[in-house]
Each structure stands twice: as structure tokens, then as C-alpha cells.
Amino acid sequence: MLRKLRQAVWEALVELSQSGLVTGTSGNVSGREGDLVVIKPSGVPYEKLKPGDLVVVDLQGNVVEGNLRASVDTPAHLEIYRALSDVGGVVHTHSTYATVFAVLGREIPVYTTELADLFGGPIPVSAYVPPGDKGIGIEFAGKTRPGRYRALLMRSHGVFTAGPTPGDALKAALVVEHTAKIALLAELLGRPKPLPPSEVEELHSRYMKGYGQRKG
Ligand SMILES: [Zn+2]
Numbered sequence: 001m002l003r004k005l006r007q008a009v010w011e012a013l014v015e016l017s018q019s020g021l022v023t024g025t026s027g028n029v030s031g032r033e034g035d036l037v038v039i040k041p042s043g044v045p046y047e048k049l050k051p052g053d054l055v056v057v058d059l060q061g062n063v064v065e066g067n068l069r070a071s072v073d074t075p076a077h078l079e080i081y082r083a084l085s086d087v088g089g090v091v092h093t094h095s096t097y098a099t100v101f102a103v104l105g106r107e108i109p110v111y112t113t114e115l116a117d118l119f120g121g122p123i124p125v126s127a128y129v130p131p132g133d134k135g136i137g138i139e140f141a142g143k144t145r146p147g148r149y150r151a152l153l154m155r156s157h158g159v160f161t162a163g164p165t166p167g168d169a170l171k172a173a174l175v176v177e178h179t180a181k182i183a184l185l186a187e188l189l190g191r192p193k194p195l196p197p198s199e200v201e202e203l204h205s206r207y208m209k210g211y212g213q214r215k216g
Contacts (some may be wrong), residue, residue: 002033002036002176006038006054006181007051008052008087008166009040009051010049011166011171012029013040014048014049015045015170016093016170019174021093021095022095024047025042025044025045026042026091026093026094029092029170030071030072030074030077030078030089030090031166032090032201035058036058037056037057037059037074038054039054039055039070040070040116041055043069044068044072045104050183054070055070056079058138059078060078061074061075064187072167073136075132075133075134076092076132076137076140077090077137078134078159079137079140080160083137086164087162087163088163088166089162089163089165089167090159090160090162091160091162091169091170092163093173094157094159094174094181095159095176096154096177097125097181097183098153098159099150099159100125101153101183101184102154102157102158105125106125106132108122108123108179109192109194110122111124111179111181111182111183111186111195112179112182112194112195113195114179115179116195118149118207119201119204120145120201120203121200121204123151123152124145124149124153124177125152125153125155128155131157136160138155139152144162147165147204148168148208149162149168149171149175150162150163151172151173160205161173191198
């Protein structure tokens with residue numbers, strides 16, 4: 001069932017484990033097609049995961065296919081899909097630099113053109129919601145900016161990102177971590193200035209128009 005989507009979620013999981021954004025069995029990826037969601041099983045080490053191990057659930061959380069238990073974060077993923085019909089992939093990590101901002105309850109300012117390009121504004125931070133709670137999805141839908149890439153820092157927890165595909169959600173997670181690292185180092189060395197909102201808008205709309213026609 002959902003062979004292509006399984007493959008896309010599995011490939012994003014492999015890339016996520018190689019990216020350094022996750023440790024142990026933490027973090028997860030899911031993908032949605034219609035009313036079905038393919039998601040990482042709970043507690044299986046990344047290096048042992050095979051596409052066939054992924055669990056298929058419906059939007060209410062009923063297991064449709066799979067022998068393993070779905071990720072403990074499944075209710076949060078499902079809430080994001082229920083609330084945002086344009087989302088086809090979700091990634092969750094505790095990546096180090098982004099989580100530093102999440103712990104402080106601080107948004108990531110737009111210090112770089114890269115962040116402006118993809119997100120068109122700062123990466124917002126949520127209220128505290130216990131891990132696994134569907135309230136994470138409610139916060140996500142309410143606080144992220146509509147667009148191809150969405151990201152939310154979860155207070156005292158980590159990061160959720162989303163996009164039209166699992167690969168887009170992964171790209172969002174990588175860029176959020178990279179820009180969080182730059183922001184933290186820049187603030188250590190000096191007083192970086194966020195880009196003016198008008199310039200952020202300009203960069204974002206230009207990037208979105210040219211999406212897929214240029215590299216980088
Ligand atoms: Zn988590």
C-alpha cells in the first residue's frame with residue numbers, strides 16, 4: 001500500500017539520520033496521501049528501518065497497515081494534516097541549535113537571506129505542549145505562516161516542519177537547524193541585525209516564484 005509514499009518517507013528518514021539532526025531513535029518523518037499517513041514506527045533504530053516497517057494510519061490514528069506501533073508523535077502529525085490540507089509531509093527533530101531557541105522560548109530571527117527565501121519571516125515558537133499531544137498540531141497550524149515550507153519551534157522540546165512532500169519537510173528542518181546555528185554564533189560574536197521585513201517579503205516572493213527553476 002502507498003509504495004511511492006513509503007519510499008519517500010523512508011528516504012527522508014535515511015537522510016535525516018545521516019544529517020546529524022537526530023540522535024538514537026528520536027525524531028520522525030511522515031507523509032500523507034489523501035486520508036492516509038505513512039509514519040515511522042516507534043523505537044526502531046534508523047539503520048534498521050526498511051520501507052516495509054513504516055506504519056500506515058488513517059487521519060483518526062487507526063492503523064491501516066503495519067505490524068509495528070506508530071511513532072508516539074503520531075497524534076501531533078495527524079493534527080497537522082487534519083488542519084492543513086496543503087501539507088503532505090511532516091518532520092520532527094530535537095536538532096541541537098534549533099532546540100536551544102525552543103528552550104529559551106525565542107523565535108529565530110531572519111538574519112539570513114536563506115531563512116527569508118524559504119519561510120518569509122522568523123521561525124515562531126509555540127507554547128509548551130507535552131510530547132505526543134495533538135496540541136502540538138494545533139499550535140503548528142495556528143502559528144506557522146502559510147507557504148511551501150512551514151516550521152515551528154516547540155517550547156522546551158524541539159522542532160516540527162512541514163511541506164507538500166516529506167522531502168520538502170526535511171529541507172525545512174535542515175534549513176531551520178542551519179540558520180539557528182548561524183543565529184546563535186552570530187549573537188555570540190556580535191549584534192546581528194535582522195533583515196528588514198520589506199526585504200524579507202521581497203526575497204521570499206522572488207524565491208517562491210523561481211522555485212524549481214534555479215539551484216540553491
Ligand atoms: Zn520530540
